[in-house]
Amino acid sequence: MTLEKFTRIIDLYGCESARWPQSLLAECESFVTNNIEARTLLNQQYQVDESMEKLEVPDFPGLETRVLNQSLPKHNRSFFEEAMSWLIPDEYFGKQVWRPAIAACIPLVFGIVLGNYFSFGIDIEDDGFQYWDDELVMLSLTDYTEANF
Amino acid sequence: MQAVCMGGRSAYQTLVKRHLKSISHYAYRLLGNPKDTQDITQEVFLRLWTNAQKWNSDKSKLTTWLHRIAHNLCIDYLRKHGRMQTQDSFDDEVGDSPSNNGESADGKSDETILVRTAISALPENQRSALSLCHYQGFSNKEAAAIMNISVKALESAIARAKRNLRETLAETHKD
Numbered sequence: 001m002t003l004e005k006f007t008r009i010i011d012l013y014g015c016e017s018a019r020w021p022q023s024l025l026a027e028c029e030s031f032v033t034n035n036i037e038a039r040t041l042l043n044q045q046y047q048v049d050e051s052m053e054k055l056e057v058p059d060f061p062g063l064e065t066r067v068l069n070q071s072l073p074k075h076n077r078s079f080f081e082e083a084m085s086w087l088i089p090d091e092y093f094g095k096q097v098w099r100p101a102i103a104a105c106i107p108l109v110f111g112i113v114l115g116n117y118f119s120f121g122i123d124i125e126d127d128g129f130q131y132w133d134d135e136l137v138m139l140s141l142t143d144y145t146e147a148n149f
Numbered sequence: 150m151q152a153v154c155m156g157g158r159s160a161y162q163t164l165v166k167r168h169l170k171s172i173s174h175y176a177y178r179l180l181g182n183p184k185d186t187q188d189i190t191q192e193v194f195l196r197l198w199t200n201a202q203k204w205n206s207d208k209s210k211l212t213t214w215l216h217r218i219a220h221n222l223c224i225d226y227l228r229k230h231g232r233m234q235t236q237d238s239f240d241d242e243v244g245d246s247p248s249n250n251g252e253s254a255d256g257k258s259d260e261t262i263l264v265r266t267a268i269s270a271l272p273e274n275q276r277s278a279l280s281l282c283h284y285q286g287f288s289n290k291e292a293a294a295i296m297n298i299s300v301k302a303l304e305s306a307i308a309r310a311k312r313n314l315r316e317t318l319a320e321t322h323k324d
Contacts, residue, residue, distance in 0.1 A: 011304075063169065
């Protein structure tokens with residue numbers, strides 16, 4: 001172990017030996033015990049770390065209000081995004097759950113209305129029997145004797 | 150974040166409350182004065198609102214992305230206005246401290262003020278690397294991504310910063 005290598009370890013991993021690489025731990029500890037320059041270096045770094053810990057950042061009391069109240073430009077959103085935003089609002093979704101429910105009902109209502117007015121080319125076969133009574137009469141007149149087979 | 154993209158103000162407010170302290174502290178550690186710190190912090194959250202759709206959750210965490218915005222804004226600011234403002238604000242503090250009893254008017258030790266001055270005198274990349282890894286708690290990889298440099302370059306910047314601080318402190322003790 002050289003002083004340069006030890007300095008590099010201190011710079012990268014800090015003063016606490018627990019954070020030093022396991023493979024170099026014993027070597028580093030032995031180096032610190034036997035080398036006065038290494039001990040001086042370690043003490044200096046301890047002092048720097050302690051002083052750095054004491055550096056405080058002042059409070060910015062009005063900053064949160066200032067950031068929250070700043071005027072935000074309107075987002076240019078497509079029709080689809082607008083619709084999605086209306087359907088799934090990010091706020092109070094629980095109270096606004098009727099929106100997706102109504103949206104889900106729209107195709108159903110639309111289908112019923114269309115189906116009521118248009119046949120869409122589907123012909124319902126009408127074989128002439130308007131009433132069940134007529135059909136029963138016709139059945140009763142049919143000859144089911146074996147001669148027909 | 151998706152809600153912010155869609156223009157959700159309450160989501161925006163939640164994000165502001167969650168990240169404001171961290172961003173303002175980082176900006177303060179780079180700029181060194183409260184006024185500019187507040188301006189930059191406000192700008193960071195405005196960028197969050199306007200550029201929300203640019204954030205890619207697969208690429209980086211939101212906090213990393215916000216710190217990167219803050220970092221770029223601070224560096225731009227420092228390049229435009231020079232480093233004197235940072236220096237001045239710290240120098241004022243040093244100037245206030247009585248040199249004979251080791252304590253400044255607000256109770257901070259001379260050594261703490263000295264370290265603060267030494268940090269403010271560091272080049273921007275070293276100061277930023279130190280702030281991100283020591284104070285903001287980012288890993289080397291994340292800090293490197295914020296600063297847009299390699300991990301090796303970041304480690305080198307941290308090493309040089311620590312060496313500079315140690316030397317400054319050692320020189321003062323000699324005096």
